[in-house]
Amino acid sequence: MTRLIFLGAPGAGKGTQAKLMANLCSIPHVSTGDILRTAVTNQASLGLQAKLYMDRGDLVPDQLVVALIQERLNNHDAQEGWILDGFPRNLAQAEFLDSLLNEIDQPCDYVVNLDVPDDILVQRMLERGRTDDTEEVIRNRLKVYREQTSPLIDFYSKRKKLAIVNGDQLMDGVTDDLKRLIQR
Numbered sequence: 001m002t003r004l005i006f007l008g009a010p011g012a013g014k015g016t017q018a019k020l021m022a023n024l025c026s027i028p029h030v031s032t033g034d035i036l037r038t039a040v041t042n043q044a045s046l047g048l049q050a051k052l053y054m055d056r057g058d059l060v061p062d063q064l065v066v067a068l069i070q071e072r073l074n075n076h077d078a079q080e081g082w083i084l085d086g087f088p089r090n091l092a093q094a095e096f097l098d099s100l101l102n103e104i105d106q107p108c109d110y111v112v113n114l115d116v117p118d119d120i121l122v123q124r125m126l127e128r129g130r131t132d133d134t135e136e137v138i139r140n141r142l143k144v145y146r147e148q149t150s151p152l153i154d155f156y157s158k159r160k161k162l163a164i165v166n167g168d169q170l171m172d173g174v175t176d177d178l179k180r181l182i183q184r
């Protein structure tokens with residue numbers, strides 16, 4: 001059974017690798033970004049509330065994402081493992097997740113930090129051209145990452161859960177490193 005949390009700056013390749021590993025392990029890929037984007041497209045109430053924040057590159061309020069993660073992890077298809085991508089993104093979310101995983105008795109195996117230098121991140125995001133990938137919004141997402149998400153590296157390192165994977169290599173190289181990690 002595999003349970004992984006993917007950390008990493010926007011553009012680090014979390015989404016791509018998380019999806020790949022989830023397919024490989026036949027477990028759900030739980031991406032808060034994907035769930036929120038779907039809600040925006042469907043004009044669901046969650047999407048209407050989240051859009052403003054996403055368009056600016058700010059974090060969506062904790063209460064919205066925390067509720068959706070709780071619901072998603074309680075789903076029956078998530079009882080045999082999962083890969084979390086994009087959650088947690090700040091300390092409050094990490095602490096919420098800690099107690100949720102304790103409560104449902106599903107400890108994560110590793111928190112993977114996909115490590116990529118800043119200049120490569122910006123270049124990659126400009127290339128993928130999502131609607132929230134304009135230069136100004138990208139700059140704000142990186143700032144939000146540095147201020148709110150990167151402290152989680154220390155948080156999980158203290159809990160002896162952190163695995164650092166070099167994200168600045170060919171895609172297959174990253175995947176091979178991840179496969180080696182979960183086979184440990």
Ligand code: ADP
Nearest residue numbers: 010011032033054057058059060065086087089
């Ligand atoms: P990226 O990591 O490339 O920035 P994501 O798809 O993970 O892209 O997230 C896109 C946007 O969705 C974020 O900029 C943020 O507004 C929102 N979002 C995703 N996950 C969270 C979360 N855990 N907490 C708050 N906002 C989130």
